[in-house]
Amino acid sequence: ADLPTCLLCVCLTGSVYCEEVLPPMFTVPTLPKETAYLYARFNLIEKISTSDFGDIVTLKRIDLTGNKISEIEDGAFSKLTLLEDLNLSENRLVRLPMLPAKLIYFNANNNRLKTSGVKANAFKKMSHLRNLLLADNLLEAVPFIPDSVRILHLQNNNITEVNKDTFCKSNNTYYLRPSLSEVRLDGNPAVLSTYADSFTCMKVLPVGKYR
Numbered sequence: 290a291d292l293p294t295c296l297l298c299v300c301l302t303g304s305v306y307c308e309e310v311l312p313p314m315f316t317v318p319t320l321p322k323e324t325a326y327l328y329a330r331f332n333l334i335e336k337i338s339t340s341d342f343g344d345i346v347t348l349k350r351i352d353l354t355g356n357k358i359s360e361i362e363d364g365a366f367s368k369l370t371l372l373e374d375l376n377l378s379e380n381r382l383v384r385l386p387m388l389p390a391k392l393i394y395f396n397a398n399n400n401r402l403k404t405s406g407v408k409a410n411a412f413k414k415m416s417h418l419r420n421l422l423l424a425d426n427l428l429e430a431v432p433f434i435p436d437s438v439r440i441l442h443l444q445n446n447n448i449t450e451v452n453k454d455t456f457c458k459s460n461n462t463y464y465l466r467p468s469l470s471e472v473r474l475d476g477n478p479a480v481l482s483t484y485a486d487s488f489t490c491m492k493v494l495p496v497g498k499y500r
């Protein structure tokens with residue numbers, strides 16, 4: 290039988306800490322009502338189902354770093370309208386599920402994400418998104434980046450090109466992106482000097498290969 294979550298994990302006013310739990314944890318534990326912060330790092334979770342976070346609409350932060358997650362059902366996070374911080378880094382994801390619109394921090398570094406699994410408009414409606422971390426994946430194209438984004442990590446992917454509409458707007462020479470202050474495109478095949486006129490709306494050039 291399953292041990293109750295708060296015997297296996299540490300529960301403290303609204304926070305649940307389940308890190309490197311023994312016996313090993315293969316699924317998301319049943320969460321106490323009104324959980325706001327879940328830290329379930331470094332376990333053996335393989336799949337996230339829609340029912341895992343079902344009615345825990347109070348969640349603001351979920352950290353699942355360092356599990357074995359290869360599948361997340363599309364509705365798994367869609368009801369979590371207060372969720373601001375989602376960390377899925379160091380897992381085995383090939384595709385992303387639908388993501389809630391209020392996210393501020395999203396980290397999916399170190400997965401196996403492919404462009405076919407990250408819709409071009411996956412982040413488009415996220416008008417609060419500040420940090421978008423997608424480094425160390427298999428992406429071949431840059432998804433749509435909302436204006437609010439400050440830090441964008443796409444290093445160590447398989448991105449071969451950018452164009453005038455990747456960060457700027459080809460039909461609007463007055464468009465500026467004042468928020469974007471750190472862009473990492475190093476470790477990709479794209480030679481950025483080829484696309485010099487694609488960065489004119491930005492105040493910093495991407496870090497990457499220029500020759």
Ligand SMILES: *[C@@H]1O[C@H](CO)[C@@H](O)[C@H](O)[C@H]1NC(C)=O
Nearest residue numbers: 330352354376378394395396
């Ligand atoms: C995600 O988790 C890793 C490992 O716990 C941590 O180093 C990193 O700061 C987290 N990222 C965010 C954006 O919270």
Ligand SMILES: *[C@@H]1O[C@H](CO)[C@@H](O)[C@H](O)[C@H]1NC(C)=O
Nearest residue numbers: 427428429446447448449478
């Ligand atoms: C990188 O992309 C090229 C096509 O642009 C493809 O042939 C190659 O297999 C990809 N590499 C990896 C590691 O996915």
Ligand SMILES: *[C@@H]1O[C@H](CO)[C@@H](O)[C@H](O)[C@H]1NC(C)=O
Nearest residue numbers: 454458459460461462463464
């Ligand atoms: C530029 O193109 C985009 C999409 O193609 C369109 O939504 C927008 O209205 C256009 N802006 C101008 C200033 O023409």
